[in-house]
Amino acid sequence: MPLRLSDLFLRTLRDNPADAEVASHQLLVRAGYIRRAAPGVYSWLPLGIKVLRKLEAIVREEMDRIGAQEIHLPALLPKEPYEASGRWEDYGDNIFRLQDRKGADYLLAPTHEELFTLLVKDFYTSYKDLPVSLYQIQTKYRDEARPRAGLLRGREFIMKDSYSFCLSEEDQRAAYDAHRAAYLRIFERLGLEVVPVDAVSGAMGGSASEEFLFPSSVGEDTFVESDGGYRANVEAVTTVVPAAIDHSDLPPAEVHHTPGTNTIETLVAAANENHARADRAWTAADTLKNVVIAVVMPDGERRVAVIAVPGDRDVDLKRVEATVGEHLGAAGEVTVEAATSEDLESHPLLVRGYIGPGLELEHPVLGAEGATGIPYLVDPRVVSGTSWITGANHRDQHVFGLVAGRDFTWDGVIESVVVKEGDPAPDGSGPLRTRRGIELGHIFHLGKRYAEALGLQVLDVNGKLATVTMGSYGFGVTRVLAAIAEANNDERGLVWPGSIAPADVHVVATGKDPAIGEAAETLVAALEVEGISVMFDDRPKVSPGVKFSDAELLGVPTLVVVGRGLADGMIELKDRRSGEAEQVPVDGAVTAIVERVSSLR
Amino acid sequence: MPLRLSDLFLRTLRDNPADAEVASHQLLVRAGYIRRAAPGVYSWLPLGIKVLRKLEAIVREEMDRIGAQEIHLPALLPKEPYEASGRWEDYGDNIFRLQDRKGADYLLAPTHEELFTLLVKDFYTSYKDLPVSLYQIQTKYRDEARPRAGLLRGREFIMKDSYSFCLSEEDQRAAYDAHRAAYLRIFERLGLEVVPVDAVSGAMGGSASEEFLFPSSVGEDTFVESDGGYRANVEAVTTVVPAAIDHSDLPPAEVHHTPGTNTIETLVAAANENHARADRAWTAADTLKNVVIAVVMPDGERRVAVIAVPGDRDVDLKRVEATVGEHLGAAGEVTVEAATSEDLESHPLLVRGYIGPGLELEHPVLGAEGATGIPYLVDPRVVSGTSWITGANHRDQHVFGLVAGRDFTWDGVIESVVVKEGDPAPDGSGPLRTRRGIELGHIFHLGKRYAEALGLQVLDVNGKLATVTMGSYGFGVTRVLAAIAEANNDERGLVWPGSIAPADVHVVATGKDPAIGEAAETLVAALEVEGISVMFDDRPKVSPGVKFSDAELLGVPTLVVVGRGLADGMIELKDRRSGEAEQVPVDGAVTAIVERVSSLR
Structure with missing residues (x-):
């Protein structure tokens, strides 16, 4: 069924909301994809949920492709596992804590290392069961001090998090590399130019990690890069240490x-x-x-x-x-x-x-x-x-x-100074440039920290208990959606890539001639038969100008105009991104649209 | 890709978990579909999430069919809207409350009347915008005093909740009837014999409602029925009032x-x-x-x-x-x-x-x-x-x-007494029988309570402000899943209906002859090409007995055995529910299986 604008639960806004400073936040609210419910907490409206589900499906496909298995853990979790790992304390004010009616302590999970570890401990006992990678796509909670920029830093948000469990470092390296490749494929399918950079692992307690940053002036992360290909989060840049100097001839202080x-x-x-x-x-x-x-x-x-x-x-x-x-x-x-x-x-x-x-x-x-x-x-x-x-x-x-x-x-x-433009890259690949970026993913070699804290051991090939080595892989689903909106917009609105657009085409019927309305209905029905998803502006009393400006704000990649040209047997296909328009005969329109949509998906 | 048991994150249990008293809880845990994380809080494992997603897809299809539009609201919500409706107090200990780092009050939403009402208020201003029905499939929270019976009464659970917004009673009646019909279709697709019964609306504050009960001895609700077709929750049964008696001749007390x-x-x-x-x-x-x-x-x-x-x-x-x-x-x-x-x-x-x-x-x-x-x-x-x-x-x-x-x-x-077996039905349709049931859905005419509390008015056809009439429609997704497990099991395990089984067929390869393994692999590949989803027990060192008992526990509707018969060019198809087995030639196996699966889906 087409998304008929005459019925769709939607209201587009002419003006940017007062609290919105970045383009993705402004446009996603103005175009009726999301709506603020509380600071850093958003409702997803019909168009928003469509885009979100498409994005989740792509993530799921790529995780399944590398053999990761989907599960789903609770968001409401008891304190105990987080106490065992030390994170109940470590998180400080950054997590939401609550008590149930009996006074037992709970948290809204910000990430799930502990629970995944306990689950594998529950189920697996032997090296034969490993390696295994598990993932979930799930709502996470963080009580951010300063939620900002709409979906970019929220307090309730959706993440894909996966965890790998291996007995050898080689297997763990392979699981890490598989996730890295999957992330790069996902970003490619989304048309998002993301750079992987070396990162320090911070609170996660890991031993090696990379972040996937989308370069953007509204990002909160700073990274550096050299012409020779070095890239790292500034926090991970190491200083090129000068050689020691013979001080035997130096004058006294x-x-x-x-x-x-x-x-x-x-x-x-x-x-x-x-x-x-x-x-x-x-x-x-x-x-x-x-x-x-x-x-x-x-x-x-x-x-x-x-x-x-x-x-x-x-x-x-x-x-x-x-x-x-x-x-x-x-x-x-x-x-x-x-x-x-x-x-x-x-x-x-x-x-x-x-x-x-x-x-x-x-x-x-x-x-x-x-x-x-x-x-x-x-x-x-x-x-x-x-x-x-x-x-x-x-x-x-x-x-x-x-x-x-x-x-x-x-x-x-200690590495402590702010990295500066022009500092040398640690690998000798030239002077560094600094850039801002939005962190969209983060992959870690976790090592044995959680397995040790929670007692995850299995029998190795010699029948001896061995502690499992883990990896942890986060992917910010809702933040990626915002980054796509940051990367794909112009002064008139959103421009979705075909892979996650709320519809393949946006059909606009203009003019009061009943023949136009009928031709549009026929075209929409024919497109749906071909598997093309259609947003259809069938609103009878709305002017062509409002319909076009709404279409540009909503951002479906291809606009199909059924209007005055129909008298000459022509309809118009318009590319939302380039603005280029093409007249095609009504008779061949379905074929032309199917071809165009296939090239964009 | 088939679900290969050699890789699948699964451990089947021989014994019932100590805390599990009802069949659905026992079997879903033993067969590795779910696992307890805290009282009334469950993790979903790979097979569980597959069944859950299929169930959600059916619900989504039927809601879309009646023109309801999917959205997704936060689970973490500020106190204010619930204070305006009076439910912040009314819920007492039954909701999870928390404060953020700034001391602001929040709750984990048990149901979303308030937020839906505010959203419609935000977007719509005219009778022309109505009627509209919105729904979400979402994680809900209730701090139950006594979480029990696994998924049947949890503290974190999944519901589909929808809300209709109308200006006339007729439209509201139509929205109610559409939801009622959609619910009946969903239960039919799930093969679940559910009875709609009259209900009182209780805390929701509505004026008319029905519950959808699955008759079961482990249910917490009691309903009555008569031979003449009267059905109601005991709380909704009205007394047949006797005629007044002339007391002029009665002696003094x-x-x-x-x-x-x-x-x-x-x-x-x-x-x-x-x-x-x-x-x-x-x-x-x-x-x-x-x-x-x-x-x-x-x-x-x-x-x-x-x-x-x-x-x-x-x-x-x-x-x-x-x-x-x-x-x-x-x-x-x-x-x-x-x-x-x-x-x-x-x-x-x-x-x-x-x-x-x-x-x-x-x-x-x-x-x-x-x-x-x-x-x-x-x-x-x-x-x-x-x-x-x-x-x-x-x-x-x-x-x-x-x-x-x-x-x-x-x-x-006041209607206050416990209804008894043999009481007359209020509609004169005969004496009542009492039965136990599990409440799977509940539909309400809400009236104007929330619209009045939160100020939801639109301009009517005369240009005057009119208060909107609402309906509320709950459907317990995870509880329905448990009810399906209650309705479909035997002493050997689960027996899924084809519509939500984790796979269409369960292929078991038995014996050590490499030809068997190869034939099974070929068959599995051919089935996947035909769009048949396959669970494949390819575990090399597991005995046929364990494979068969696991298959019966896991409950895929059709078992395909590739074993000794292969020497004679035959494989076995076995119906999980009836136990009936049929030998079919290897050459025609794919066709036979496709036919059988189509009849079960």
């Missing part, structure tokens, strides 16, 4: 009075004015910036740490958060914040604006033997033999020529 | 000392012993039983009421709950409980075991002018002129020959 230089900018200016060197001017890259951070440990304890980076770099707290826990011996997730005045006051040896890794070498303030006991972590560029201008831990004093490895030590090396 | 008669049984015995009448013995039906109840009003106030019924009948508090609120002027849902000692103590005129509607006629304790002010509601059988033995409101005293309408009055008439 000297302390200088540097009044009013509690910023890098004023410090560099003062250095050039009062302590100029012969060969070249001092720059921010010659200074060592010591950034105090506060780390909230898994048990709630607040600890202070200092991160030292070259003065021309900024610290990215999100990157720090990903790995600083390891340096501090944390058992789970940590949160990182900028240090407050209270944090600093509790360590009076640290003088704000003049912090450094210690001048009096027998009593350093910071560093492996530092008097404060504060962990001191440095950027990979701070290699042995590099010489720095840095704080002397006294107001209005800096030390010049402080040499790493000679005059100060550190507790660890 | 007399009080008798009746020590130790605070039960109907002891009262009747004492009456026959000490106050025997000439024509026949006193029975419980001659006494008037006055039952004290406590009604918790919508605002939390606890009120006491008395319900009078013939002494041979029991009061059903659930029936009372459905309508007592109206008598007490309640603005919303009320809860009814048996009265406690405290309730009685607060009304010293009521003497437990000896309560009656007043002896001293100028100062009645109960009734329209009663001194206690307690609402006094009577069974429809208590018509004017009926004469009763009842309490005299003094310890050890009863009054004999107290005549309704002469000696006492009442505040209202």
Whole structure:
């Protein structure tokens, strides 16, 4: 049956909703695909659900093709498995928690590693049962601090998540590669140019992972790429570490009075004015910036740490958060914040604006033997033999020529700085460019973290219990739909790719001649017989102008106009994307439309 | 691709799970279709999800056929619309409530009247837009006090719910009838013999409704039927009201000392012993039983009421709950409980075991002018002129020959008694039989309750604002699946109807001859080409006995055995339901199987 606009539950809007800032959000609401029900929570209207189901079908086909088996787990889950994995705590405010009438704790699952692991544990006991990959397409929940951009960051959303269970690393690698290939096929079928980038795994606790990013200025992720083909999320970029420098001939460090230089900018200016060197001017890259951070440990304890980076770099707290826990011996997730005045006051040896890794070498303030006991972590560029201008831990004093490895030590090396345009790619493939992107998928080698936490072991070929290795593969179904809308629109509305359009063609009947209405009905019926899905604007009292502008807003790829040309035996086929129109004889119209639709699907 | 048991994520269980008491629960778990994740919360495994999706597709087809349009609303919803309709309070402990990180109240929706109403209000403004019917197939949540019987009463479950919006009663009647017909078609396609019965609408606040019950001893609903075709939920049965009796010749009432008669049984015995009448013995039906109840009003106030019924009948508090609120002027849902000692103590005129509607006629304790002010509601059988033995409101005293309408009055008439086998059908179609059933669907004329509460009005044909009339139609998808399993099983396992079986045929290869395996593979490939879906037991090291018992447990309707007969060019087709087997030549096997499957689908 055609989608008749005379009946369809639809209202198109002329204006963008007040809360919508990105094109996909604006257009999906204006064209009546979705509607806001609460912050980050959307209703799917008739056209929206059609597009969504088509997208899900493509995902399902490609998951089935790689032998993954579909199941469906509850969204409402008891606390216990998440407590066993440590994520009940780790998620903090980011999940919805609730209690049932008996006071038992539940959550609305944001992802399902624990339940899949327990299910395989329940069912399988032997290496002969493995490998197995399972997936679901399911509603997920996250209590986002800032839901935004419509479907791009919601609190109730649909994901495809799969999990692979293997006994060998080779099998796990094969399952990962199969998912990677499936994702690339899905994006190809959707006509979406998505780039896989190296990623850090963050909260998931994995050992290797890639994100699938759709490059877009409205994306929340930043990634880098080089001409030589290197691509990574900025959080995953590693620094090209310079070789250590022989420091045996370097002069000793000297302390200088540097009044009013509690910023890098004023410090560099003062250095050039009062302590100029012969060969070249001092720059921010010659200074060592010591950034105090506060780390909230898994048990709630607040600890202070200092991160030292070259003065021309900024610290990215999100990157720090990903790995600083390891340096501090944390058992789970940590949160990182900028240090407050209270944090600093509790360590009076640290003088704000003049912090450094210690001048009096027998009593350093910071560093492996530092008097404060504060962990001191440095950027990979701070290699042995590099010489720095840095704080002397006294107001209005800096030390010049402080040499790493000679005059100060550190507790660890950490990737923490904001990656900059022009930084070298770690694989030597040239300078990096930075771009914004929307994360549409994320695939992980999880390793044994969940299998160990939940006791998933099977008998190996020698009859011994072995812990299973896992992979986890997320695909944001509703977010992908939004990304498709971001990628396919113009000033007049949406332009769906044929693979997920709500209909193959949009037939518009214009004019009051009853012969036009009849010809349109005949054409629609003939198209449906051929398996062409039709949206049919049969509204009797709506002007051609409104019908055309609605058709352009709704975004069906091919517009078929039955109107004035009919008197000459012609109808018009119009391509929504290019706007190109073609007159075809009524008699051959079905064949012409079938051909065009087949090429677009 | 066939479902190969060598790969399928499946483990069949020999024994029933400890918590499973009904056949559908036992077998769906044992055959690996579902698995418990929490009380009343289930995971769907590969075979389960296949059956579920087929069932959903049938529901979707029949809803589309009647012109209902599919949408999909969130499960996580803000409090406000439910507060406007009064259901945020009404649901009490029966819904899951939660708060987001900002402390805003949310619920997991048990049903969606409010949101559908608001959506139509958002989109439509004119009578020209109506009627419209919208539906969704969606996960619902209810915090059941006693989740039980697997999928039959869960806390997370799938429902199809639809809503119709009309401006005239005729249109609303047509939408109701269309849904009724669609439900009957769905049940017919599923081979499920379901009976529609009259129902009271309870918490939904409607004016007329029917339930679709599947007769089953494990059902929680009781319905009645007569030979003449009357069918109703017991809660909806109305009493056949006797004609009023002329009481002008009746003797005056007399009080008798009746020590130790605070039960109907002891009262009747004492009456026959000490106050025997000439024509026949006193029975419980001659006494008037006055039952004290406590009604918790919508605002939390606890009120006491008395319900009078013939002494041979029991009061059903659930029936009372459905309508007592109206008598007490309640603005919303009320809860009814048996009265406690405290309730009685607060009304010293009521003497437990000896309560009656007043002896001293100028100062009645109960009734329209009663001194206690307690609402006094009577069974429809208590018509004017009926004469009763009842309490005299003094310890050890009863009054004999107290005549309704002469000696006492009442505040209202209420349907409150437990319907009994043999009661007359209200339509005169004969005595009633009682049966148990599982409620699979429920259709309501909702009237204007939600439209009024949420302000859904459109311009009528005269350009005046008119409030919309609604219908609500529920269909328990996962519960229907369980009912199908209840209706289709034997001691060996499940027996799926062809319309929703996880596969059309189950091919079993037995024996170690490689020719058998090859022939089975060839057959499976040929069947798939013909569009027959195949479950294929290709497990190399599993005995024929285990393969056959698994096949019977899993319940695919047709079993195809490729085994010893192959030497003679024959394979076996076996009907899972009847057990009848047929030998067919390998060469004609595909044709024979296609024919059989077509007849079963």
